[in-house]
Amino acid sequence: MLLTLFESHTHFFLSMFQKMILTKIISNTLSLHKKQLIEWLPAVRYFSSPTNPLVNVDVNDKSGIAVVTMNRKPVNGLSLELFEAMSKALDDLENNRIRGAILTSSCPTVFSAGLDLNELYQPDKKRFKAFWTTFQDVWLKLYGSSFPTAAAINGHAPAGGCFLAISCEYRVMCPDYKIGLNETRLGIIAPIFLRASMRNTVSNREAEKALTLGTLYSTEDALKIGLIDEIAIYKVKAIERCENFLAQFNNVSSIARSFTKRSLRQKDLEELENCREEDFNIFWSNLIEPSVQKQIGDYMQSLKKK
Numbered sequence: 329m330l331l332t333l334f335e336s337h338t339h340f341f342l343s344m345f346q347k348m349i350l351t352k353i354i355s356n357t358l359s360l361h362k363k364q365l366i367e368w369l370p371a372v373r374y375f376s377s378p379t380n381p382l383v384n385v386d387v388n389d390k391s392g393i394a395v396v397t398m399n400r401k402p403v404n405g406l407s408l409e410l411f412e413a414m415s416k417a418l419d420d421l422e423n424n425r426i427r428g429a430i431l432t433s434s435c436p437t438v439f440s441a442g443l444d445l446n447e448l449y450q451p452d453k454k455r456f457k458a459f460w461t462t463f464q465d466v467w468l469k470l471y472g473s474s475f476p477t478a479a480a481i482n483g484h485a486p487a488g489g490c491f492l493a494i495s496c497e498y499r500v501m502c503p504d505y506k507i508g509l510n511e512t513r514l515g516i517i518a519p520i521f522l523r524a525s526m527r528n529t530v531s532n533r534e535a536e537k538a539l540t541l542g543t544l545y546s547t548e549d550a551l552k553i554g555l556i557d558e559i560a561i562y563k564v565k566a567i568e569r570c571e572n573f574l575a576q577f578n579n580v581s582s583i584a585r586s587f588t589k590r591s592l593r594q595k596d597l598e599e600l601e602n603c604r605e606e607d608f609n610i611f612w613s614n615l616i617e618p619s620v621q622k623q624i625g626d627y628m629q630s631l632k633k634k
């Protein structure tokens with residue numbers, strides 16, 4: 329009967345907490361080992377996501393790995409709409425018990441150019457609040473996902489682009505691009521969740537240097553400091569390497585893996601959860617400083633003049 333309950337209510341049982349309690353109750357009742365219980369869980373149901381022009385999700389039925397492709401031309405500028413689409417895609421992935429996700433881009437030479445500068449320049453407070461809140465949601469869902477994640481960085485990844493990549497667990501990047509957190513060069517203070525992702529990727533000293541200087545690293549230099557894990561010549565190869573990384577988890581209990589990931593990232597997630605409003609207020613007051621607005625405006629002009 330308990331098994332029938334599991335199968336007919338897969339969605340309901342997705343939350344980690346519920347899964348933990350149920351695992352405990354059932355294993356006590358049936359004296360089963362946890363590993364056996366995992367094998368009892370219903371066959372994974374993969375899905376094809378409803379089409380969203382901004383984020384394409386393609387799940388491989390055999391491997392259970394989802395390729396999540398950002399598709400906002402020309403440079404995957406992270407707008408409110410793109411964040412909303414990513415947030416929805418992450419919910420769908422979480423609800424469908426996939427085995428892993430690979431984040432990549434449909435733009436030929438850009439993974440993501442970071443936050444859409446149009447959201448930052450002369451912002452409307454109401455829209456910006458929705459934008460920032462959705463951005464926070466995306467980070468909480470990506471960094472805290474129960475499934476393993478990797479980024480196939482097939483192009484430049486400055487600022488918010490780098491940030492998405494370092495919120496994943498593994499990074500493979502194609503050669504001759506730039507990656508880094510150049511926010512300070514625009515007069516922008518790095519928010520707490522950005523600092524957390526960076527410190528989780530490179531040493532504290534490298535994180536401090538990279539964030540304060542706003543350095544953009546070449547693919548090769550990024551590998552040297554551990555900002556990325558591997559270099560792959562083409563996007564297809566980068567996705568393959570990410571798949572290899574994710575396939576390693578096939579022999580690991582998914583419950584043990586996701587709980588371990590969660591416990592390692594819990595402090596960072598809670599830090600933001602506990603101060604979302606304050607994080608918004610700090611970023612907003614820095615953003616609307618006339619000197620910062622001027623810097624962003626000049627920067628946008630310089631990009632257009634190129």
Ligand SMILES: CCCCC/C=C/C(=O)SCCNC(=O)CCNC(=O)[C@H](O)C(C)(C)COP(=O)(O)OP(=O)(O)OC[C@H]1O[C@@H](n2cnc3c(N)ncnc32)[C@H](O)[C@@H]1OP(=O)(O)O
Nearest residue numbers: 403405441442443444445446484486487488491522631632
């Ligand atoms: C993570 C926590 C959040 C903290 C704060 C985060 C802040 C940010 O993310 S601010 C954004 C910072 N981003 C950048 O500094 C990157 C700016 N862009 C570039 O350096 C380059 O565009 C490139 C290297 C990413 C790609 O170069 P290229 O292929 O040569 O393309 P173009 O420069 O010609 O750009 C094409 C087109 O796109 C516009 N554009 C570029 N970046 C952005 C952007 N971030 N937001 C909005 N629009 C952007 C650029 O102006 C061109 O427009 P058109 O001239 O109208 O075609």
